[in-house]
Amino acid sequence: MTWKNQVRHGFGADVTPVLEIRHGSGNELLASVANGGMAAGLHEGTVYQLSCTAPSANLYIDDVLIPPTAIGRHSWTPAFFAGFVSVIAEDVTGKVAEFGLHVSPQASKASDEQFVQMVEAIRDFDQTLLAGVASAAMALGKEGHAGLLTANIQLQRLRRYGPMFVEAVSSIVRSPHRSLTAESRMLPLARIRQVHPSVMRDRRVVALATSSRLDGEELDTLQIRSHTSTPTFDTPANRALLALLRRVHARTRLLEGKVQRCELKGDKDEQALRSTRRLAALNQLSERLRALCRMEPFSELSPYVEVTAAGLTQVAANPSYNRTYRLGCLALASGLEGIQKDKVNVNYSWGIYETWCFLAVLQCMRSLGLTLIPTVSALVKSDLAYSASLSKHRSIELHFQPKFPSIEPSKGKVCWSISRERYPDILLVDVNGGDVRSMVLDAKWRSGRTNLLEAMESVHIYHDALRTSGNAPSPCLLLVPGDADVPALAAKSYIESNQVGAVYEFGVEGGGQNQLTQVLQEWVGPFKT
Template sequence: MSIIRCIDNQGCSFEVAPETLVSGFMERGTYYFEIIPEARFFVDDEPLKILRHEAFDAWRWEPGFYAGRVVAELVDASGKVTATYHLDVAPDQNKLGEVSFAAMLDELLAFDTRLLLGGEYAQLELGREGRASNPHLEYARLKRYGPVFLSALVEVLRKPLTRLHRQRTLRPAHQLRRIDQQTLRRALQDPAATALLYNLERASANGDVPHFDVPTVFEDLDNPANQALAVVLGEVLRRSRHVITALQKIVDGERDTGARSALAPRLGRRIEFLEGLHCDLRKIQRREPFRSLRQPRISAAGLNAISAHPAYARAYRHGWYVLRPGIDGSRDGERLWISPTWEIYERWCYLQVVRLVKSIYPGLQWRASWHGASLDHIRFTGRDIDTQAEVLLQLRCPAFDQPANNGFSSISGERKPDIVVTVESSVESLFIVMDAKYRVAREWVLDGMESAHLYRDCLRWKGKKPDVSILLVPRAGGAPMLETAAYQKANGVGVAVLSVEQNGLQAVLKPFVRGCPDSASSELPIAATL
């Protein structure tokens, strides 16, 4: 058993054992794993670099902005995985804490699982199938089920299912084992065959070797079970090639912002795995029973035959696991990569704003819509005869010299505020901008206030400036003065604390929104209000 000693940046030492969930890790921390000679250490497919730490050589790992279970692998010199480790990364206790983070995940799952899917190292147990999908999800399933699917196909090749097939062939007399009426009728039409039937010695002396039309039975590989399995094999091959292309496009288009974990360092090993899997599956596709099939197809007869054969059933089942469409919103399923913690906080804040606005305007008919292919752009719209309210996530506000986006624009460059709330009726017109920041320290809160000032000054909605531009943070105390209602009303900017334990939205909106409820009136589970 390859147990690795780990030391954190505080100097605390603990052991990391294979196949057990090891806690003690935290996002944005620094950890040193004592190296094992002749081995490499991968964390979510990214190789860790070796450096000197104190008195020993170590692999250095720095978790980014993510929390959840991370898979690490120890690989020997030949490239074989010798041990797998499961590292439990906790969210920053100064910002969210594990209980608060878990509550946010549950609320996002209850609303839409797509808001959790991402490309970070950390994984969360999500549902098995549904509508949501992306290249990271497809790769995760190829990684988990592809090798099992491959080994099941190898087992199928050893003894494939066959079907007895009858046909008539011409055989010389010395190879005959049985004849039927059709054989006799055909023989009576052939003088040489007739002579042989009446006088075997005379016919043999002539040197002619007549052939007889006889029934033959042989084992045919072109049967419904092999045809159905060939369809799954072909689809898995296409999926692996598609994921390689999709991951490469993500890498080509990604920018180094420091807020997300880069895919590029992990891409090489992932493509190497996919290329190897694709190559092995192609070799199987070129062998019997698959190469001689006239038309791969799925039929009831094929599914019945597969269900009755253990090797075929195993191959078909794991092939389908690879191809399953998306995920649902349950927590009972596979472990898949999720978004960074700051993005999870941002999207959770959006749902809280939606919940509050819906409680302020309970008489409106609400509906949600996604705009474009990106999952970031969500619009909740509520309408009645006199009032229209909207809550938007990641709204695009074009630059001043470009056409406005549904009335939204910027008097400088293009901007994308996290959350925008608008209300339009005969008695009020409201335009509020919010920017969710996963920050608590004074230095970083004040640094984040740049966006609040920028949005207050440059954004326009139908020519109107924002009534207030607010920074949402998970903990109070970073800049207390900015959290006061007097400061926000006087300056049009400020900070509001929004977390599972504390909701400062009501205090911020009350001076601007008619009928804003007290804190106690909005404590409803989010699944009940969205």
């Protein structure tokens, strides 16, 4: 339900629930938000204390119960995500209220404006890349495809629009669409108002018409064939709606199985935490859909119904059917493209940063004069791949989230890890005749000296473990949004000596893109297009 609907169906007029927000370290009230409202000013990585004025209300964030502390408050930390967060308060009777929170990224990593620019850059490129499994949501579209998270998007859409679809169908059940069917039947003469001229072939009717006498008993039993009409629910509109009902019910049952087996995208332990509440919602929806299929007008229809052009025409002409059918289609929607009006869970802030970094590296490569185009690589499997031809025998490929399988490469590929399977964020591969070399860039949503030195572990592992045609990637660099808290890591001499290092201020308005462009220019070297 939307917040507006939650206000209407929430705790009721006798209780007006309010969510109070405090810092984890004190009692000072930071903000309070009423049912259906939204509070801003929260930041990722900060501990908050949430409390609801409604008595004995449980708080849920992204289907996870936030347990109360000893003083009755709920401790919560928005860890590594930014966007809109929905807080659900549910009392012992099952009544709910919904509160919105807007979480911003840590100021030491990026400002709100810079983070928004990163998000918009990804939207312009492919907004399906924004979708994820974090607790935060952003407005995305409903058309096209869902990228790599089809089942997760289907679950969110079904839970949002499924109950609304059920309510709309229930309204139609109370006043369904009917039509009249014409058929030819033998009826008593007394029940016929108008006869067809062909009945004059019946001698008994001719006798009546010529005032000839008929035996009284024969007149009472006289039946003739006549056209009559009978009301029926078997209309193209009802058949189309029943077909849609069955599709929504089938989707519900499918997702029940996926949730129960933890087969959605994301960590299985995290899915298990959410499964109880998700299954309860899906089970309730499934039961209501099944019950509707057994009610009139649908119980009178054939088991084999389908959507036809005639059915869609009737649906479009009837406002209640049109709205209901639209809600059913929204409940089945899994696309993320088009106009951004539907809030969908997005990636963690570090995932959004990684995606933006790939686009930034793509732009840096193009600024060198390389014409990179999408490709299907023969070298390595990855989520996104671009290639540029530098000469007849030389080409460079750029990959996002490439797969380095353990111990040996996949069939026909040239990349592997000498330890466990690994997925660096960004990979560049230079193929020059028979020589193959590579560079790895690892985006880290980190700031501060301690965090940076700890994050350097990943580039050391990549440099030691990854192989491309038998060669280790050189160099392996961190991309970080913050300041140069450890300047030595970015020094040219340090990178040349150790083949690992860091690029600082790699953000929307930082100088990191210029620094990386210089590194890439030296790594690519001279070429002719």
